[in-house]
Amino acid sequence: MISNDKSISESTLPHRKNYLFMTFVIAFTDFKIKYDNSILGYLWSLLKPLLMFGTLYLVFSVFVRWDVENYRLYLLLGIILWNFFAEVTLNSMVLLEGKGAILKKINFPRWIIVISSSLTSLLTLLLNLIVFLIFFIISTSHFHLSNLFLFIYLLELYILSVGMALFLCALYPKFRDIHHIWEVFVQLGFWITPIVYPISIVSEKYHRWIFLNPAARIIQGARQALIENQGSGFLTLKNHLIVFFIAGVIFFVGFSLYNKLSGSFAEDL
């Protein structure tokens, strides 16, 4: 019989109230290592989405012309939100690998690794959104009360990303190549989600399939909340319920699987 007695296994853990602090410290130190204590290093990571934006903007605004109003904002917001999803899911596996030695020796709740990793990406997201804000002000857009819907979409995006990250990290120690496989899926997802192109160029009959992807709904919704004359029908309660439902299911599945498999991380990593 394996001891599953809650009161006993919990008493062997460090003080519960410090887990939040532990999460922040891991995120903070990981961040420091990644950018080698330099502001320049961090600016470089901010440049990545901007370069991507610049390239795509050149191709699809100068070479090919989509008929989209405020295409700059449209594209930038799509890239920023998708990048967050990609970063959380991919980096959490990297952090898990990097913390293997600690997981083998110290007993602490395993979800701390995934949450720490998501915090680092969250910081990048916020800084990216500041860049977006600058573009937003330069363009003629005005502030609206409906802009605040963005925060609900960010919450949905966070739940979705962390759920997916938990799912991937749960499988990672047993299937290391899932990282590479997921990289391909992220690329694929970037193109089947209306990030670069307007949804109007896609034949109506595919829309229901495209919007099965909660990320597509989140991105379209965020655009409608922020950019004038962009999208319709995404600021409805129905849309939020659908997104929350799908993201919730993914989170629940990811979390359960992670909880189940993380017990043997110490043996597999």
Place this chain on the structure above:
Amino acid sequence: MIKVENVSKVFRLPHERKYTLRQRFVSIFQKNTYEKFHALRNVNFEVKSGQFLGIIGRNGAGKSTLLKIIAGVLQPSSGRISSDGPIAPFLELGVGFQGDLSVKDNILLYGALLGLSRQQIKDKYDWIIEFSGLERFVDAKLKNLSSGMQVRLGFSITVSVESPILLVDEVLAVGDIDFQKKCYDAFNKFKKQGRTIIFVSHDLVAIEKFCNRVILLNEGRIDKEGCSDEVLSKYISDAR
């Protein structure tokens, strides 16, 4: 108090370990063969509060596995562990250290991993620096320090955790004479404070000096248990 009841641990060691989906896919029709390795077989013992328990045995006898199970890092295949207080969850010195961070940041990271709060780390910080003797290197990157210094830092942080139960795995093997003396002093202090310690070591002198009780593990079983002289003399005579 720590109670270890009927704990067994079986590792399945595959002949060929598959880490990726590709490997699994390629060998889809191959049979998965593996060796069963009984690291621990029905281990039973109890450590009372304030006791200093030593665990000795040959390499591969299951000492570290046992310690990891008590720490909660590994799950036992069967049996159960219970304890009445938090266990300082460290097994090896400096496990969470990051070479690219400064000594200061490493204290923060390692302390947090051991379950300390921000305030506790703040309170202990000066003491840790002093005890490890690294006053001059606070802002240096850890990788630029000698391995001895790193171990000293690890030990100092671990010792500063005021957990009533400590698990110690082979820490005295490193460090110079001065540092070993510091460690001994720290152990003596723990003893006076009535902390419970489980101590795995090949350093028989230290075992004899500190432990009230010693367990000799052999191929996952408890070979002998009792006061340190008896168990040590059996261990030594077995080796002959």
